[in-house]
Amino acid sequence: MSVPIVELKNAAKEYVNGALRVTALRDVNLRIDPGEYAVIMGASGSGKSTLLNLLGCLDHLSAGDYLLGGESVANQTDDQLSEIRSTRIGFIFQSYNLIPQLNVLENIEVPLFYQGVPESEARVKAEALAERMGLSDRLRHKPMELSGGQQQRVAIARSLVCDPILMLADEPTGNLDSKTGEEILELIDELHGEGKTIVMVTHDDDIAHRAQRVIRFRDGTMISNDWHGAPKP
Numbered sequence: 001m002s003v004p005i006v007e008l009k010n011a012a013k014e015y016v017n018g019a020l021r022v023t024a025l026r027d028v029n030l031r032i033d034p035g036e037y038a039v040i041m042g043a044s045g046s047g048k049s050t051l052l053n054l055l056g057c058l059d060h061l062s063a064g065d066y067l068l069g070g071e072s073v074a075n076q077t078d079d080q081l082s083e084i085r086s087t088r089i090g091f092i093f094q095s096y097n098l099i100p101q102l103n104v105l106e107n108i109e110v111p112l113f114y115q116g117v118p119e120s121e122a123r124v125k126a127e128a129l130a131e132r133m134g135l136s137d138r139l140r141h142k143p144m145e146l147s148g149g150q151q152q153r154v155a156i157a158r159s160l161v162c163d164p165i166l167m168l169a170d171e172p173t174g175n176l177d178s179k180t181g182e183e184i185l186e187l188i189d190e191l192h193g194e195g196k197t198i199v200m201v202t203h204d205d206d207i208a209h210r211a212q213r214v215i216r217f218r219d220g221t222m223i224s225n226d227w228h229g230a231p232k233p
């Protein structure tokens with residue numbers, strides 16, 4: 001059996017602000033295998049972003065364990081988490097999160113520079129991904145000179161440039177019109193078809209139907225985990 005990409009064991013997250021404590025996630029057990037496409041759904045405040053932040057090593061668990069690709073990351077330092085994030089995880093956000101001063105190629109290259117990849121090598125990779133995303137005629141444009149769909153394509157290229165084992169998407173079509181959103185979702189379907197492991201937060205049932213698996217949260221608890229198509233063995 002293959003090593004799961006994600007394994008959360010009795011995971012919990014509590015936010016503490018002074019005397020105020022909020023339990024955002026409690027006792028979450030979740031396994032995501034290589035090549036799966038899972039969506040996370042739930043009402044506002046149910047813990048979706050908290051979960052994505054934990055899966056993306058942007059935050060620490062309060063209790064339990066998180067194994068990413070078979071290795072526990074629960075007790076890593078912030079620096080170690082940052083290293084894991086930049087080498088193993090690709091992020092796609094609703095608001096693209098591109099660096100406004102950098103052009104398309106430079107934005108795509110950012111994760112490679114954190115890894116010390118030589119400039120010429122980074123350029124070759126970034127150009128290939130930009131071409132794949134249909135951005136060849138926009139390589140030197142800055143984000144503000146691009147449409148929303150083009151910006152999201154740059155963000156997807158950036159998320160792929162380190163060949164991550166896990167791709168996390170937070171409402172990736174939330175700021176796009178339906179046609180452009182559909183193109184981005186088709187791109188994500190394509191990546192899934194190529195074997196990428198994808199976890200996406202969405203509020204949209206139509207989008208959720210594209211995934212194999214829909215995981216629902218309520219009040220910080222996982223309340224359902226439904227498989228479309230063939231049931232998981």
Ligand SMILES: Nc1ncnc2c1ncn2[C@@H]1O[C@H](COP(=O)(O)OP(=O)(O)OP(=O)(O)O)[C@@H](O)[C@H]1O
Binds near residue numbers: 016024044046050051
């Ligand atoms: N930094 C924080 N400090 C304190 N409480 C927080 C913090 N971040 C989130 N929470 C709380 O944790 C709970 C879960 O929040 P979370 O943002 O994960 O929900 P969500 O499902 O992503 O919501 P939305 O769909 O509105 O983005 C909420 O009750 C929220 O108020």
